[in-house]
Amino acid sequence: MVALAALVLATGLALYPALRARELVALAAILGAAGVMAAVISMAKLGQLVGVALFLLAAEYAVVQVVSGLGLAGAAVYPAGLLVLGELLFWAVELARLAALDRAIVAGKVLMVGLTAVGGMLAAVIALATAAMSPIGAVAGALAGGGAAVGVFAVLLLLVGRASRRA
């Protein structure tokens, strides 16, 4: 189930930039196909190619983003999707080598993946928003935004940690 979800997401992430590309379509398609292939192999061969799959899909996105542009909506959703794909692939690899799985873990993992998706999207949105509003230049603003996102999550983590210690 997890492997299937990862495969569907990887295919979606490979198709999205390839279909939106106006130039270098073949290169985007090749990178996307290779990314999906690496994802499949990583699940079959137990995790050796998860990093390669993520890099290839990120490269496809970067090529299309730089050459054709994907718009702000894609720029906010795609990074979160890639992060979730990474989580699903590592989870699928973990599941494949298990003799037994505690049922309670599934709920915790699903919650974790959900939080990762939301958090990833939030981090990308913060980075993009800071870049748009930045008086010091877009890229510097995005970097500052990334830093701000890290700061926001660090503060959240601190608060959650304190609350759990009190409990």
Add this chain to the structure above:
Amino acid sequence: MKRTGKLSVYAALAAACLLAGLVLGRVELVALGAPFAVFLVVGVSWRPPSPAKAEVSLDRVRALAGEEVEAALTIVNGSGASWVEAAVFLPEGLRMQGGERRGERTRGRKRQADRVLLRVAGEEGRVVRLPINCERWGSFRVGDVLLTSKGPTGLLVSDSFVTGRQLLRVYPRPDWIRSSVRPEQTQPFVGNRVSKREGEGLEFAGTRPYVHGERPRRINWRATTMRRELYVNEQHPEHNADVVLFLDTFSEARRFDESILSLAVRAAASLADHYLATRDRVGLVAFGGLLRWLTPAAGEVQRYRIAEALLETESVLSFAWKDLEVVPKRALTPQALVIALSPLLDQRSVQALLDVRRRGFDLAVIEISPLRFVGESVDPLTDLALRLWRLWRETLRYRYEQLGVAVVTWDGTTPLAGVMEEVGAFRRFARYVPV
């Protein structure tokens, strides 16, 4: 505590995206790397998991081959860990039910392990029941577990290795034997076998003239009337017999899960069970690179002694010439029936068995067929060699049969009862000549 591959992948991806964003001046690429950077910071700043502790206990320490034993894996979580992955190392011959074995490198060597992923909330203990199939007999140390405590993000893990101390003894499952090979001679102890000697017993043996002092109730009045002098009845007493199981451990051949030694041990366990149940005394001689023996004795204690000795049986490579002289005299008691379980491959055991017969012991050989473990012949020369070898084995069997020794081949696929019937049939028709 150590980093996982996930941390390296995410760090590299975040760095590459941020760098590409800077170089190409694209905000979207920085935004692509931002979630990974956030995930890394959150994951690394989370309280790192501390090593977990575990203990394995078995619901019983003795089982028969093919049975299922339940192991209770108690895991006490270290602080900061959300879930614990336990790689349970089971020795060859034991297998976790439904488990899929994979190689696991630990302490510098690669071993096969079954992995279990568990959620162990907080720092409380958690017990997981793991069904273990005992696939073959043997004495196994169970409980080696490699624990990997993971935080919720899975970026940092903490390993701990627990060495198992629980010993599981899996005994070979005995085959059912309907009738045993009847020993030619009995011992003077009370048992279930009708002795050939005459004395006090139940079975009628014959009549003979009365001797002064004999009990009047033994007088056979019918014979007395006919012969006009006092005649008494004679009986066969009920005695037991000594059976020595002679296990040849010089040579070993293995294919998949079956081996010559495992078949021999299975047969020995079945025979020991059967003869002990009929109140005979059973002894064991494991004749090989390492000599082990148990003097014949009867009863339940001897059953356990033999089972324990069989578990320890192994084939030890040795080039030293050994003959019957090395076997203690009390292990081969006089007038014992010696049942040899041998593949008849090693010249030392072949010679020793011939010596056993020449010393006047009642001998039967159950030949554990090595043919099952021989691969297919691939060329005419191998085929010829195989045929010659089979002929040589035929000749060897004939040599034994000439000495009045039954040699019956068993390959483990047929019931042992059939083999014992064959031995019995040979002995019924072969003339017993005390040597």
